[in-house]
Amino acid sequence: MNNQKGVFSDVNDAIYAATSSFKLYSKLSLRDKEEVIREIRRKLVDYIDLLAEMSLKETCMGNLEDKKLKIKLAIEETPGTEILMSEIRHGDGGFTLFEYTPYGIACAIQPSTNPCETMINNTIALLAAGNTVINCPHPRAMNVSKFLTNIINTIISDLTGIENVVVTLDECKLAYIKEIMNHPDVDLVVSTGGSDNARSAVSCGKKVIAAGPANPTFIVDETADIKRAADCITRGASFDNNIMCITEKNIIVVDEVAHKLEEELKKNGVFYVKDIATMLKLSKLLLTEDMKPNKLYGGKDADVILKDAGIKTDRSYKLIAVETVKIHPFVTEELLMPLVSIVRAKDFDEALEMASDVEQGCRHTSGIHSNRMDRLRLAERVMKTSIFIKNGCSLDGIGICGVGGTSFTIANITGEGAVTARDFSRKRRCVTVDTLTIL
Incomplete structure (x- = not known):
């Protein structure tokens, strides 16, 4: 012994x-x-x-x-x-x-x-x-x-x-x-x-x-409080370098407010990526040849990732947001890195369908930012996840908000x-x- x-x-x-x-x-x-x-x-x-x-x-x-x-x-x-x-x-x-x-x-x-x-x-x-x-x-x-x-x-x-x-x-x-x-x-x-x-x-x-596995996906529709949504996303996806199973991995945003969300995320100090060249640099570093997450960068700081990818910055960042398509590995794989994907949808119906596809039936964690009660209820029923957050941060799902107690085992x-x-x-x-x- x-x-x-x-x-x-x-x-x-x-x-x-x-x-x-x-x-x-x-x-x-x-x-x-x-x-x-x-x-x-x-x-x-x-x-x-x-x-x-x-x-x-x-x-x-x-x-x-x-x-x-x-x-x-x-x-x-x-x-x-x-x-x-x-x-x-x-x-x-x-x-x-x-x-x-x-x-x-x-x-x-x-x-x-x-x-x-x-x-x-x-x-x-x-x-x-x-x-x-x-x-x-x-x-x-x-x-x-x-x-x-x-x-x-x-x-x-x-x-x-x-x-x-x-x-x-x-x-x-x-x-x-x-x-x-x-x-x-x-x-x-x-x-x-x-x-x-x-x-x-x-x-x-x-x-x-x-x-089991998770791929937490959150919807932002055109009625949402975009400033609040951006704050919640930033806090959740950057927390402990996004290694928690419940934190935001993907954001499906209605096209009408995508630019507003981008601007608010930038105000929160998020390094926002839209151009193909920068996305390719990140993909080359963070993905293996078989398009799986590079575990060497699991839980690493955003600044380390940006530096090693050869991306020059003039300040420090806690989170990277990459605007891409729903079939990209940044969306389909759980990276466990301080990177959140942003995918555009033409309207709420398409956003909900995309979110359901992207979550991949893990039934773990999802959420929505919206000021329409019917959409809050519909998204909860469609996503069917063990944790569902309405107009909040993913961290609220484990009791950061002080309500409901905490659990670090989400038995999906x-x-x-x-x-x-x-x-x-x-x-x-x-x-x-x-x-x-x-x-």
Whole structure:
């Protein structure tokens, strides 16, 4: 075993530890679990800066201040036990209690894009539901993930005396993850990020909550508040260099207001590209020969991208906008770079059709900027995404606006959407027949 608490070098040792701790953790009262989560929130706040620094240094993606904000959001806004409200129905024949109970041992697969915030978010929710957790971090974020696991375990053991409520491995290979997912003692699999892991999870034959690929697409129609729309797009698409699965990747704008949107984006400090020569320079740098995203530039700063593409600028930029056609890889591929595509449509009907095509049925995130209620409702029904934002920034979809709590696992594959402790619980129907008599 690694000298860090909860970090194991052997899969079976990690599973045995999580299983043993569950027997003790499951005996805690709801009030005890609430205290565990309060203590985790209280003490993790002191590590926000360090976790953000470690995450940026190890993954080489995104920017420091945005990572701090994401980690803070996960600590403070992840719903806990308060969301697990039981329901009672009664009548002449007795009463029925619907309650949320733990699955048991959960395998939680984390992404490289949001390693700390996803682990914190999932761990708080899984513990609130009464589960113990085996975290499987992305290989690009192993060190910070092990460090975070050690902190959380120390907090829990100091408070309750229970060790290894949250565990992880010293290294996370795909073979190890598959072994954990398919182990008979593991009851729940939560897969965040990565299509390969999601496919493996869905086929493991147990309860799975899976997040898959995304291509967030937003519509701007001719009735929209263009200044506000541009501000929302800029904040969302530039946030942490656009490595989050929910942030704006594509904008479908009605031609009538496309020029206004361009001007407002430029006022917000966006490097706007319309000419073919500049677009080709960016395409050559950011796409491979098979027209897939160049992963070497995933999460890099916009200034680095512009410089390496040979594009001279007289100032610093946080976001690049490229006006192009809907079949360009900048539109069809999830780049995970501070670049947003702009595609023109002749009218709202064409914009909605384009947006649906571009989102490609991922059912992840989409949105619209419009002042017509009928269009807001229609776009929501047509897009059918797990997160849908009306006249706001994509970040509002995970609770930046302070409403609805936060989730860094958007289960678009299995359909739970933005998951909470309720999704990490088994719903039990407990029936008491006739009158309860106590002798």
